[in-house]
Amino acid sequence: MTLLARVNPEEPLAEHLLGVGRLSEGFLAPLGLGPQGRLAGLCHDLGKATPYFQEMLQGKRRKGDPLTWHALPGALFAAWTARRRGLEGDALFLFLAVLEHHGSLSSPWERLPPGLAEGRRPKEGAWGVLPEQLKALDTGAFRALAASLGLPDPGPFLEGEAWEEAGRLALEADDLLNRDGQGLGDHFRLALLFSALLDADRRLAGQVLPFAPRPIPPRAVEAHLAAKRALGPLSPHREALFRGVARALEAPLERLFPARLTLTAPTGAGKTLAALRFALGLRERVRAELGFLPKVVYALPYIAIADQVEEEARGVLARAGLDPETHLLVHHHLALARLREEEAVEEALALQETWDRDVVVTTFHQVFPALVGPGSGLRPLHALAEGAILILDEVQTLPAELWPLLRALLRELPGRVTVVSMTATQPRLVEGEEIAPPLPGYPARVRLLRGEARTLEDLAERLLREGPRGRLVVLNTVREAMDLYRRLKEGGLPHIHLLTSHLIPKHRKGRLEAIRKALAGGVPLTLVATQVVEAGVDLDFQEGYRALAPLESLLQTAGRVNRNARGEGRLWVLDLEGESGKRVYGAVLLDRTRRVLEDRLEGGLEDREAYRLLPEYYRLVEEGISQARGQEALKALSALNYGRLEGFLSPPGGGAFPAHLRGVGRGGHPHLAAAGGGPRPKGPQGAAEGPPPPPPQAPGLHREPPAEAGPEEPAPTPPGPGGLAARAPGGGGGLLRRGGGIFVGDGAVPLTGTLFWYFGVCPREAWLMGHARTTLRLELYKLEKHLIGEQPYTPYRLR
Numbered sequence: 001m002t003l004l005a006r007v008n009p010e011e012p013l014a015e016h017l018l019g020v021g022r023l024s025e026g027f028l029a030p031l032g033l034g035p036q037g038r039l040a041g042l043c044h045d046l047g048k049a050t051p052y053f054q055e056m057l058q059g060k061r062r063k064g065d066p067l068t069w070h071a072l073p074g075a076l077f078a079a080w081t082a083r084r085r086g087l088e089g090d091a092l093f094l095f096l097a098v099l100e101h102h103g104s105l106s107s108p109w110e111r112l113p114p115g116l117a118e119g120r121r122p123k124e125g126a127w128g129v130l131p132e133q134l135k136a137l138d139t140g141a142f143r144a145l146a147a148s149l150g151l152p153d154p155g156p157f158l159e160g161e162a163w164e165e166a167g168r169l170a171l172e173a174d175d176l177l178n179r180d181g182q183g184l185g186d187h188f189r190l191a192l193l194f195s196a197l198l199d200a201d202r203r204l205a206g207q208v209l210p211f212a213p214r215p216i217p218p219r220a221v222e223a224h225l226a227a228k229r230a231l232g233p234l235s236p237h238r239e240a241l242f243r244g245v246a247r248a249l250e251a252p253l254e255r256l257f258p259a260r261l262t263l264t265a266p267t268g269a270g271k272t273l274a275a276l277r278f279a280l281g282l283r284e285r286v287r288a289e290l291g292f293l294p295k296v297v298y299a300l301p302y303i304a305i306a307d308q309v310e311e312e313a314r315g316v317l318a319r320a321g322l323d324p325e326t327h328l329l330v331h332h333h334l335a336l337a338r339l340r341e342e343e344a345v346e347e348a349l350a351l352q353e354t355w356d357r358d359v360v361v362t363t364f365h366q367v368f369p370a371l372v373g374p375g376s377g378l379r380p381l382h383a384l385a386e387g388a389i390l391i392l393d394e395v396q397t398l399p400a401e402l403w404p405l406l407r408a409l410l411r412e413l414p415g416r417v418t419v420v421s422m423t424a425t426q427p428r429l430v431e432g433e434e435i436a437p438p439l440p441g442y443p444a445r446v447r448l449l450r451g452e453a454r455t456l457e458d459l460a461e462r463l464l465r466e467g468p469r470g471r472l473v474v475l476n477t478v479r480e481a482m483d484l485y486r487r488l489k490e491g492g493l494p495h496i497h498l499l500t501s502h503l504i505p506k507h508r509k510g511r512l513e514a515i516r517k518a519l520a521g522g523v524p525l526t527l528v529a530t531q532v533v534e535a536g537v538d539l540d541f542q543e544g545y546r547a548l549a550p551l552e553s554l555l556q557t558a559g560r561v562n563r564n565a566r567g568e569g570r571l572w573v574l575d576l577e578g579e580s581g582k583r584v585y586g587a588v589l590l591d592r593t594r595r596v597l598e599d600r601l602e603g604g605l606e607d608r609e610a611y612r613l614l615p616e617y618y619r620l621v622e623e624g625i626s627q628a629r630g631q632e633a634l635k636a637l638s639a640l641n642y643g644r645l646e647g648f649l650s651p652p653g654g655g656a657f658p659a660h661l662r663g664v665g666r667g668g669h670p671h672l673a674a675a676g677g678g679p680r681p682k683g684p685q686g687a688a689e690g691p692p693p694p695p696p697q698a699p700g701l702h703r704e705p706p707a708e709a710g711p712e713e714p715a716p717t718p719p720g721p722g723g724l725a726a727r728a729p730g731g732g733g734g735l736l737r738r739g740g741g742i743f744v745g746d747g748a749v750p751l752t753g754t755l756f757w758y759f760g761v762c763p764r765e766a767w768l769m770g771h772a773r774t775t776l777r778l779e780l781y782k783l784e785k786h787l788i789g790e791q792p793y794t795p796y797r798l799r
Contacts, residue, residue, distance in 0.1 A: 003049050003145060006205075007057050013049060014148050016204065017042050021149075023200035023210070027382045030292075031415050033192060036082070036090050040197045042149045043078035044098045045070060049145055050136045072126045073133050073162075075099035080157050080165040090189070091165075092172045096640075097193040101201060104375035105194055107643045108173035116170035121163060134158050176639045184412045187637050191373055192414065195381040199354060202379075211356035211383075213293035216327060218280040220320035224312070225273050227319070233565040237439050238270035244437025245274040249281045253289050256282055256418060257389075260410065260432030263422040266442055266611065267559025272312055272393075275422055278435065279389045280316075282418065286387070294387035294416065297360045299367045301397040306330065307509055308538060309393075310361050317359075329357035331366050355380045364398065371409050374642040385415025396425045396552040400589070400621050403429060404630035405637070424559065424611070425552035427618050444608045445565045446558040450601035451545060451572035456480060459545065459574065460487035468494055468524035471543040474557050476580045478502065478530055480547070485528045499529040508532075515539060533560060540564055544571040548581050550589040551596060551610070551617045558607050573601055592620040 005016035021041030028037035047053065047070025055061040056068045075098040079091040087094075096108055113122045122128060138158045146154050157165075176186075203210065225242065229235070245263065249256070263278075265271050279296045287293050298313075300306050314324045353376065355362075369377025370384065384390065390413075398406055406429050410419050421430035453459040463473070475481045478500045485498040497515055499508070518525045519540060533539065534556045540563035546554055554573060562569025581590055596617045597605070636644035 001054075001141070003054065003141060004057055005045055005048055013045065014145055017045060017149055019204045020044060020197070020200045023203060024196045026210070027196040027199065027386065028192060030386050031192060031382070033189075033196075035085070036087060036094060036193060037196045037200075039078055039081060039085075039087070040094055040097050040193055041200055042151060043074045043081065043094075044101050044197055044201065045074060046077055046145075047071060047073035047133065049142050050133050052133070052136065066126065066129045067132065069126050069129070071099050071102065072130060073137065076162050076165055076169075077151075077154065077157060079169055080161060081152055083165070083168075084152055090193075092169055093186070093190040093193055095169055096190055097197050100194065101197050105190065105373050105378075105640075105642050107641045108169070108176060110643060112166065112170040112173045114170065114174070116163075116166045117174060119163075119167060130162070134162055176641075179639055184408055184634075184638055185414075186640060188412065188414045190640060191371075191378050192382055192385060194373070195378045198376060198379050199382065202353070208354070208356075211354070213295065213358055214327065215284065215287065215293060216280050216317065216322065216358055217320050218277055218284060220316045220322075221273055221277040221280060223319040224315045225270075228315075233443060234268060237442050240439060241265050241269050241271070241436060242274045242277065245278050245435055246281060247437070248435035249278065249285060253285055255433065257286055257290075257294070258416050259418045260430050261418065261420045262426055262430055262432055262434050263420055263436045264426045264434060265424060265436045265439065266607075267424045267556065268445070268563045268565070269424075269439065269442070271422055271424075271436075272309060274436075275391050275393075275420060276312065276316060278420070279391060282389055292387055293358070294389055294418075295355065295358055295360060295383065296389045296391070297355065297362065297367070297384065298391045298393065299362050299364055300393045301364050302394075302532065303363065305393065305537065306361050306363060313359055313361060327358045329355060329360045329362075331355065331360060331362040353379045355383055364392075367392075368409070371413065372637065372645070374645070384417060385413070387416045389418045389420065391420045391422055392430070393422050394556075395421050395429050396423055396427045396556075398427075398429065400427075400625050401627055402630040402633065403427070403622070404627050405634045406630070407431075408634050425555050425614055427552070442608070443565045444568070444606040445562040446544075446569040446571050446607040447604040448554065448558065448571050448573055448597075448601055448607065448610060449604050451574040453545075453574050454577050456484050456487065456576070459576075460484055460491065463488060463526065464491040464493055469526065469543060470519060470524050470541050471526050471545065472533070472539070472541040472557070472560055473526065473528045473545040474533060475528070475530060475547045476549065476584045480576075480580060481528050481530050488526065488528070493526060495523050495525045497525065497527045499527060499533055501530065501532050512537070512539070533557075538563075542567070542569050544569070546571055546573055548573060548575045548590060548593070550585055551593045551614065553585075554593070555607065555610055555614075558610075573597075586625070588625045589621060592617055592624060595620060 003013040005011045005013040019041075021038045024041035025034045025038035028034050050067070050070070050073070052061060052065065052067035053070055056063060056065065061068060075095045078098045079095040082088065082091040082094050092108060096105060096111070099111060100106060113127060115122060121131070135158075137154070143154060146152070202208075263271060263275055265274075276296075276298075279298075283294055283296060298309055300309065310328070310330050313328050317324045317327055366377070367390070369375075370380050392410075410421075410430055413419065419430055419432075420435070421432075451459075453462055459473075463471075473484065475484060481498060481500055485496065488496050495518065497511065499511060499515075503511065515525060515527060516539065527533070527539070527541070531553070534553060537560065539560045541561050544557060544561040546557045548554075549557075554571070558569075558571045561571050596613050600609075633645055636642075
């Protein structure tokens with residue numbers, strides 16, 4: 001009888017194992033881990049050779065029967081084989097990667113009962129049925145399967161050495177607990193094995209071929225820039241930056257790839273296109289000198305900026321005569337909602353997991369799970385390590401208390417990767433060579449001054465008294481922004497707009513286009529906004545108001561004032577009453593900002609002078625803020641203690657760090673853990689077993705800072721399983737209680753998060769989830785319009 005890996009369609013087990021082994025080996029060979037990748041692929045489903053699993057495939061045994069659990073025998077065989085082949089240092093990593101290939105990485109001592117080290121055999125769960133499984137595998141068919149795969153004779157393994165291997169693994173797991181200061185080498189080695197195995201297994205199951213990169217001519221960026229260039233006071237400086245960054249490509253390749261680089265230039269200087277030109281030029285040099293094409297991954301904190309970078313990338317590809325759909329991928333938590341119902345959902349899901357494109361525009365909330373894990377977010381890690389140019393735009397939005405972990409992740413990221421940290425306010429998360437040229441004579445565009453208003457009422461009175469003007473007002477919370485907007489609207493101020501994170505991308509894009517058009521036409525427009533406008537949004541006002549925020553945030557807002565250096569703009573810094581700023585940013589950042597600025601705002605501070613204060617500001621921040629969270633998370637990750645990461649990566653008071661990681665830990669996929677629906681059930685050995693659970697009966701709303709709009713509010717305690725954290729008006733609760741918003745993070749809101757498990761929910765349901773995310777965002781937008789008096793609210797009703 002032919003051993004099968006699956007039915008419908010029928011696939012022989014040997015064929016499946018050889019295919020996954022071949023793919024995994026190919027993924028990891030450039031990183032020196034080819035043999036380990038092949039071994040993981042050959043062993044990952046060996047446990048399916050038991051008669052119990054084969055009976056389940058034939059419908060003769062119920063699904064979920066512990067005897068059909070297949071991960072543990074294959075994981076032990078992989079570790080046992082590794083030692084016989086001189087790969088002792090990877091035995092534990094192979095065991096964990098194979099064991100968890102249907103779920104998420106877990107701390108090794110959680111999967112290896114302590115009694116194993118003393119020779120005691122556990123009697124519970126998968127370990128309890130292991131003796132019967134090993135006995136059932138002692139057949140000629142299994143020996144023939146191993147031989148056909150080029151694996152050693154399993155006889156000694158089946159006759160007792162499996163338990164000896166388990167004891168050795170348990171000792172190695174215990175040793176991890178005593179390690180200190182080992183760095184992230186072990187984590188990345190395990191994560192790469194897991195990433196390659198996961199990708200190979202899913203590609204083979206979905207018949208998705210590995211991606212073949214294609215060239216993009218760097219000069220297309222120059223053609224795109226020439227087509228949109230407008231003359232102005234900053235034009236010579238933008239040209240100097242673009243040419244200077246391109247000249248950096250003349251350095252020896254070993255200084256540029258792999259490397260850690262920075263690109264630091266003032267707001268409005270044209271960093272985006274300069275970075276794209278550099279990345280595409282470096283890509284071509286790598287192809288010419290090393291023989292392969294790395295992918296370009298452009299990561300940003302907010303979806304609002306990702307939309308703009310996508311437009312630029314599409315323009316570049318159009319100038320090159322290339323199809324954007326073939327070369328470009330945009331990946332964030334609302335991306336699936338772009339699909340039309342007739343489009344191929346399976347392909348879109350595969351792209352989102354694999355990043356199979358030459359240029360990927362994404363958010364930090366997708367990039368950092370690819371570095372940390374512990375679940376399917378790790379899948380693109382091996383593709384990054386095989387060859388990538390990773391551009392991190394506006395890195396100053398990442399929370400300071402996690403800088404130790406972030407520095408280590410970016411410093412120790414393995415493989416052939418160049419990281420470019422790009423911002424006007426460089427916090428030195430990446431230590432490396434600067435590729436931007438000096439820009440002597442860059443004009444002072446904005447003068448920062450202390451504003452007199454102490455309350456929103458005072459501010460509204462001043463704005464109404466001044467009348468219509470072109471100005472930007474940025475406040476720290478959605479509630480404050482709506483309050484001020486309502487006051488100005490009721491006071492009769494014309495040409496007023498509100499911009500918050502509650503807008504879905506379609507509405508936000510339309511509103512930004514309308515605002516740009518009005519500004520270009522000289523309309524005296526007042527925009528009231530939150531941090532969604534702060535970084536990278538291409539708007540230009542002659543005057544601005546900013547509630548007190550960290551220095552880098554003040555300078556980012558200043559980047560939307562007099563952006564093209566026509567005269568002198570003014571930004572009034574308002575120290576408003578109340579605790580909203582402290583709740584959002586914490587006391588330390590605001591205190592250090594006050595300390596650095598001191599009395600400089602009284603007479604006015606040019607933005608050029610403010611930029612020169614940043615090194616001192618960041619020094620004071622690092623001295624004053626507790627980085628214990630980052631240090632502890634770093635220590636946990638270095639010891640493969642994934643269970644301890646839960647909660648570390650969601651700092652109090654918010655931040656732009658991945659909401660995906662708010663739920664990581666020992667319970668399966670982080671989105672499911674956050675949803676209150678529970679993780680996918682696991683067998684006691686830790687691998688996900690059995691069918692996935694049904695979705696929660698009542699999806700919860702988890703109030704978190706918006707992942708694409710910055711820290712607008714503090715994050716209260718998440719709801720319990722299946723519970724609603726808040727309800728619409730008329731439903732027995734206030735949707736905007738305690739500071740004003742239900743926040744839709746990138747995966748943090750259960751209804752809008754990725755609640756599906758890619759192997760447990762059909763692609764059509766995944767597509768519907770994408771639309772559910774957009775639906776909830778649309779409801780928040782409708783409610784916001786109701787609360788500011790612009791339209792009645794009719795809640796959407798689930799049917």
